[in-house]
Amino acid sequence: MSLPGGWIDWIGTNAKGQSILSGGVPWKIVFLRKDRSVAARLDAEDGAVQLLGGPDAKGGAYVQSGNDLIKLDANGRVVHQRKVSSAISLSENDRGDVGIVGKTNRRSVLENGAITDIGDVWFSFRPAGGQWGPDTILGQAAWDTAWAPQIHVDRHARTIVTWSRGQKLMVVRRPPGGPSSAPTAEGGNVGASGAGGLLVSTDGTDGMLFPEPGSNRALFGGYDATFHGPAPIAGSAANLAAPWMAPSGRTLLTWRDVGRRRFVAKFRPPHGKFGAGRVLASFNNYERSSSVARVSFDRKENGVISWFSDVGLQAAVVKRGGKFCRTETIARKAQDPHPVVDTARRVSIFYASGDAVYSRTRRAKLNARCKFARP
Numbered sequence: 001m002s003l004p005g006g007w008i009d010w011i012g013t014n015a016k017g018q019s020i021l022s023g024g025v026p027w028k029i030v031f032l033r034k035d036r037s038v039a040a041r042l043d044a045e046d047g048a049v050q051l052l053g054g055p056d057a058k059g060g061a062y063v064q065s066g067n068d069l070i071k072l073d074a075n076g077r078v079v080h081q082r083k084v085s086s087a088i089s090l091s092e093n094d095r096g097d098v099g100i101v102g103k104t105n106r107r108s109v110l111e112n113g114a115i116t117d118i119g120d121v122w123f124s125f126r127p128a129g130g131q132w133g134p135d136t137i138l139g140q141a142a143w144d145t146a147w148a149p150q151i152h153v154d155r156h157a158r159t160i161v162t163w164s165r166g167q168k169l170m171v172v173r174r175p176p177g178g179p180s181s182a183p184t185a186e187g188g189n190v191g192a193s194g195a196g197g198l199l200v201s202t203d204g205t206d207g208m209l210f211p212e213p214g215s216n217r218a219l220f221g222g223y224d225a226t227f228h229g230p231a232p233i234a235g236s237a238a239n240l241a242a243p244w245m246a247p248s249g250r251t252l253l254t255w256r257d258v259g260r261r262r263f264v265a266k267f268r269p270p271h272g273k274f275g276a277g278r279v280l281a282s283f284n285n286y287e288r289s290s291s292v293a294r295v296s297f298d299r300k301e302n303g304v305i306s307w308f309s310d311v312g313l314q315a316a317v318v319k320r321g322g323k324f325c326r327t328e329t330i331a332r333k334a335q336d337p338h339p340v341v342d343t344a345r346r347v348s349i350f351y352a353s354g355d356a357v358y359s360r361t362r363r364a365k366l367n368a369r370c371k372f373a374r375p
Contacts (some may be wrong), residue, residue: 008021008023008024008336008338008350008351008352008357009022009023009027010022010023010051010338011338011340011350012053012054012055012340013055013296013340013341014054014055014056014057014059015057015094016034017034017342017344018031018032018033018034018039018059018074019031019032019036019055019340019342020032020051020054020055020061021338021350021357022051023336023352023357024357026043026044027043027044027045027047028041028042028043028044029041029042029044029049029063029076030042031055031059031072031074031075031076033074034342036348036359036361039074039075039076040075040076040077041076042072042076045065048065048066049063049064049065050063050064050065050087051063052064052088052089052090053090053091053092054092055074056092056094056096057094057095057096058073058074059073059074060072060073060074060079062092062098064084064087064088067083067084067085068081068082068083068084069081069082069083069088069090069100082132084100084102085102085104085135086102086103086104087102087103087148088100088101088102088148089102089148089149089150089151090151091151091152091153091159092153093153093154093157093202094155094202095128095155095157096128096129097125097126097127097128097153097157098125098126098153099124099125099126099151099153099159099161099174100123100124100125100151101121101122101123101138101149101150101151101163102121102122102148102149103119103121103122103141103143103148103149103163104119104120104122105119106119106143107119111166112166116142116143117142117143117144118140118141118142118143118165119140119141119143120137120139120140120141121137121138121139121140121141121149121161121163122135122136122137122138123135123136123137123138123151123161123172123174123180124136125153125159125174125178127157133178136180138161138172138180138183139163139165139170139172139183140165141163141164141165141170142164142165142166142194145164145192145193145194145196146193146194146196146212146213147163147193147194147195147196147212147213148163148196149162149163150162150163150196150197150209151198152198152199152200152204152207154200154201154202154203154204154223155202155203155204156176156203156204157176157177158173158175158176158204158223159173159174159180160172160173160174160198160200160204160207160222160223161173161174161180162195162196162198162209162227163194164190164193164194164195164196165185167189167190167191167192167194168185168189168190169185169186169187169190169195169209169219169227170183170184170185170186171183171184171185171186171221171226171227172184173223186219186221186227186228187209187219187221187226187227187229187230188228188229188230190211190219190230191211191212193212193213194211194212195209195210195211195219195230196209196210196213197209197210197213197215197243199243199245199251200222200223200245201222201247201248201249201270202247202248203248204222204223204224205222205223205224205225205249205271206222206248206249206270206271207220207221207222207223207227207249208220208243208245208251209221209227210230211230214241214242214255215230215241216232216234216235216241216255217229217230217231217233218230218231218233218243219231233253233266233274234253234255234264234274234277235257235277241253241254241255241292242254242255242292242293242294244294244296244303246297246301247297247301248270248301249270249271250267250268250269250270250297250301250320251267251268251274252265252266252267252295252303252305252318253265253266253267253268253274254280254292254293254295254305254307255292255293256286256289256290256291256292256293258286261282261283261284261286262279262280262281262282262283263279263280263281263282263283263290263293263307263309264277264278264279264280265277265280265293265305265318265324266278267318267322269322275322278324280293280305280314280316280324281307281309281311281314281327282311283309283310283311284309284310284311285309285310288309288310289307289308289309289310290307290308290309290335290336290337292307293305293306293307294306294307294337294338294339295339296338296339296340296341296347297341298341298345300320301320302317302318302319303317303318304316304317304318304339304341304347304349305318305339306330306337306338306339306349308334308335308336308337308351311329312329312330312331312333312334313329313330313331313332313333313334313337313349313351313360314327314328314329314330315327315328315330315337315339315347315349316328317370319370323370325370326370330349330360331351331353331360334351334352334353334358335351335352335353336351336352337350337351338350338351346361347361348360348361349361
């Protein structure tokens with residue numbers, strides 16, 4: 001398979017095996033059927049049209065273009081759209097309940113003897129098959145932080161919204177049908193960068209937040225549990241540590257150790273603690289290696305990790321119980337690898353090479369084997 005472009009920004013897949021890819025030059029959003037054929041290509045106007053996750057359970061996705069929030073179906077056609085007052089974060093569950101959150105009304109205030117910029121955190125919710133509710137102001141957030149307000153809608157339509165104010169994590173919880181709780185400060189000091197990167201299991205009970213992008217610390221909590229931390233989750237050598245969470249809360253943490261020139265990963269069971277770091281591979285030239293190894297899970301939550309370096313495109317299987325399998329080299333010249341596992345248990349690793357995007361597909365049978373089958 002070949003797609004014009006030359007680089008990949010993001011790719012996701014759903015339980016039916018439908019995928020959405022963004023990236024390329026010029027920037028495109030590409031909808032793929034479960035057989036990997038192209039259903040639609042949309043012009044992303046050099047990033048002016050932002051993909052907000054997806055695909056959903058039906059293969060569609062939300063995109064934001066300026067002040068327009070647009071829902072597209074699996075063929076890239078507009079289903080509905082609405083106006084928004086700022087850049088947003090969005091979360092949609094498999095049923096189609098969706099929540100959005102953003103910051104607006106920037107202004108300067110005097111706090112603790114210093115002038116600081118804040119904004120209003122606004123929120124709106126749309127039940128599956130229903131209409132958007134009103135935009136509601138939940139509280140005020142620090143404006144100049146690394147993280148935007150975060151949101152997660154679980155399978156019960158329970159919602160968690162988080163943001164930062166005065167180096168504190170602020171949390172609002174909303175039951176199905178509302179109303180939202182008052183914001184509460186949870187956890188310890190998260191620093192000037194704020195906290196974000198919210199990951200939560202589909203049942204809403206197992207979640208993580210991070211004090212800054214690429215952090216080696218995390219806060220833990222969920223809809224039913226107050227967030228606590230931040231606590232260390234990786235060594236001080238972790239560079240751009242990235243967590244990848246499966247629906248149950250099972251998590252793989254990956255990072256690049258530049259000093260020792262190696263890729264490292266850790267496994268965490270649902271509601272558990274991260275185990276010891278596992279060295280995946282070494283590299284010689286960090287400028288020719290992935291900034292982070294990426295992960296995809298199959299339906300039984302076996303994982304596939306992929307990355308590239310001067311050695312080539314490499315990947316490894318991680319069994320659902322935490323066993324790391326042997327690293328394999330998939331291709332010699334590649335970059336920006338993104339693994340995707342479909343419903344037929346095929347592992348497709350999308351990667352850029354030269355001026356195009358390709359995919360390598362193998363039938364992995366991840367639950368039975370500890371390696372990739374040959375193409």
